[in-house]
Amino acid sequence: MKIKSIKSYRLRAPLGDQLFYSSQAMFPERNSYLVRVETDSGLVGWGEGGQWGPAEPVATVMDAVLAPRVIGRDPTEPVRIWEELYGYTRDYGQKGTYVEAIAALDIACWDIAGQAAGMPVGKLLGGRFRDSVAAYATGCYYPQDYHDMPAMLRALEAETTGYKGSGFGLLKIKIGLLTLAQDIERIRVIRDAVGPEIGLLVDANHAYTAASAVRMGRMMEPFDIRFFEEPVPPEDRDGYRKVRSENPIAVAGGECEFTRYGFRDLIAGGCVDIVQPDLAACGGFTAFREILTLANCHNIGTVPHVWGSGIAVAAALQAIATIPAFPFTAQAIPLLNEPVVEFDRKHNPLRDELLNERFELVDGRLAVPQGPGLGVTVNEEVLARYAV
Ligand SMILES: [Mg+2]
DSSP states (O other), rough: HHHHHHHEOOOOOOGGGGGOOOOOEOOOOEEEEEEEEEEESSEEEEEOOSSSOOOOHHHIIIIIIIIHHHHHHHHHHHHHHHHHHHHHHHTTTTSTTTHHHHHHHHHHHHHHHHHHHHHHHHHHTOSSSSSSEHHHHHHHEEEEEEEEEHHHHHHHHHHHTTTTTTTTTTEEESSSSSOOHHHHHHHHHHHHOOOOSSSEEEESSSSSHHHHHHHHHHHGGGGGGGEOOOSSOTTHHHHHHHHHHHHSSSSEEOOOOOOHHHHHHHHHTTOOOOOOBBBHHTTHHHHHHHHHHHHHHHHHOOOBBSSSSSHHHHHHHHHHOOOOOOOSSSSSSSTTOOOEEEEOOSOOOOHHOOOOOOOOOOOOOOEEEOBBBBOBBBHHHHHHHOOO
């Protein structure tokens, strides 16, 4: 089997008045870069590259650098293709856009390899430990007018009361845009609204110095926070180590990290308790498998990050299905020893409309697609609607 054509899709879905903030930026739209790989046998594979931001850089790398090198290659050899593309772009790649483009191609090749073998990618990678994955809700973003504290707290209370009885056992909330005291006030309102049953996770999107993060971790301790995501910038390895050793909450990170090399430094460097590779950023399934092995060697959890279109979610579910318990026990408990999947609660038509299949939450869990490859198919009409 040979790759016959590679086509890039830049998708953009404006959010209108549903825009929101993290600690880093306003999100006025959803963006995704998708690649469609077609073979001479008629099989078509899909991949996604990058977790947010404009799709143009990844599209340019794919179209100008990678695609000409893989036309005519056998897509059922994704590991070989990965090594050759990474080696070819190493001098100027290593992280960021180049690896995101390799990730997109890798996901599409595994999709094709799974279809050729007649099995889902999770099975092709060695087997599925689970057919569904406990989902955590991501919500409590900052509104446009985040200076109006009373209005924000009222909206938070209304939003989070809705999570009670929703099936979600875990809720991830944003912190880091306001003062420590203001964010603690938000957490207090959220904890009161959801009650003691729902586990809370916090995500600072690398908003703090290590000293501030340690202080924030101690201030958050009474609210039973299960993990503290990206407390400091991804390059600050010493800061990560300080936060991990001096704050009482488990430290998570890795959505801005790339390949086995980047994760080697994060994991073996003792920076995190939970590692969060994003399939569409870290280098696809091929890199994910290597990162998982590194994490297993250090007895830390692997909980992939996912924030993209339906293709990224399907890839994440296939990958998460293959993660063994960390460590092995006779009972799987979400997050304690069992991976969970991120299910963002903000409007995302690129996730919820793009596929012919739907991701449906049943008893707080998302089913891992059963069909061959990624197990999902793209609705080409919807694709055309959001393609730039
Ligand atoms: Mg995050």
